[in-house]
């Protein structure tokens with residue numbers, strides 16, 4: 090049959106819109122969007138028919154349009170299985186929230202709340218009041234405020250307390266946390282002049298003393314969250330530094346980064362300075378994140394002396410950096426969990442995942458190995474391995490936690506097949522993200538809690554075949 094005769098057999102958009110097959114799509118996506126999708130499919134079909142193809146059934150055309158609508162409607166903010174072994178992965182959204190935090194956030198999303206309203210006297214209240222007492226109780230600080238994230242906390246603190254003046258920092262602490270946060274850049278944005286002292290590996294008390302002058306606004310100490318300088322090193326401890334600052338009437342700001350509220354030694358991790366310790370050591374202001382080791386939503390805490398917090402709160406920049414009721418509610422619920430530290434590892438996902446014993450993870454790996462083997466159709470060698478998980482988000486860069494997982498090794502060590510497998514895993518309905526290490530794809534199971542969901546998801550895997558196209 091001539092192509093232009095067959096072209097006449099292609100149904101029109103109107104005919105298709107009236108057919109029963111698209112009723113459901115219209116219900117879901119609305120008539121204009123369905124009509125647009127059908128037009129797209131029909132235009133492609135016309136091209137194919139001109140090239141000699143047959144005309145698909147109206148049912149098939151409707152199905153193609155529906156598939157296009159569904160693909161276009163899927164959020165790019167996809168849920169996935171984090172099997173990288175990094176518990177707090179910045180690119181994968183950091184901390185998972187506790188149920189109590191999720192419930193609290195959901196409740197305030199639905200309801201009107203006394204966010205800045207004092208129910209006692211009916212006057213205006215302050216949004217920080219909901220957290221202030223709790224943070225002070227948990228950290229020993231006099232006062233506290235909360236902003237968008239720790240980068241904002243540092244920016245706001247520096248600008249409020251030393252805008253137009255000098256801030257002294259050791260060269261060993263001029264950190265970069267993931268591309269966008271570089272201490273010298275943040276300092277410049279905040280309007281303070283950076284005065285670098287000491288050397289990369291050694292900074293002495295006299296370096297601080299010699300740098301202090303009439304233009305000095307504050308001394309800044311930065312926790313080297315994501316690296317360690319080892320060997321011939323010297324740093325001035327927080328306590329001694331507080332002494333030097335106070336001798337000269339200057340505030341000491343301590344940017345802790347992760348700033349845990351509890352001792353991590355119990356999870357077999359190295360000691361990370363706690364916020365209470367930093368306060369006890371004499372820092373006038375301590376800043377830290379909400380979604381790193383604390384295990385809450387993204388936020389930045391500024392805690393310390395009342396007079397300084399008041400000054401920070403008066404800065405107009407504070408208004409631009411504040412958090413909304415949803416995060417406040419989630420933060421409050423998360424902080425409350427710290428009142429019962431013994432049950433923290435049951436209730437707070439970050440602690441639960443960090444505390445998971447290796448034996449438990451190994452057993453899980455043994456259980457899952459046969460399913461993974463079946464899913465890769467024997468192309469990759471699957472073995473149970475021990476590995477090391479990391480905390481992530483710049484906390485404890487050198488301290489890892491013993492873990493277990495599955496190593497998927499390609500035949501004859503083919504790097505191409507390994508990359509193809511990683512791609513196939515990312516294309517699953519619930520993408521699986523592992524890490525490539527020494528010629529294998531490692532799936533660290535520390536963060537795998539939904540085992541059934543993982544197995545069901547594997548049924549959709551389309552693994553690369555040996556000798557498949559390059």
Ligand SMILES: *Cc1c(COP(=O)(O)O)cnc(C)c1O
Nearest residue numbers: 238239240314345346347378483
């Ligand atoms: C992570 C980190 C920051 C930035 O915190 P965000 O909450 O990611 O904005 C700042 N300083 C230090 C020392 C950090 O470790």
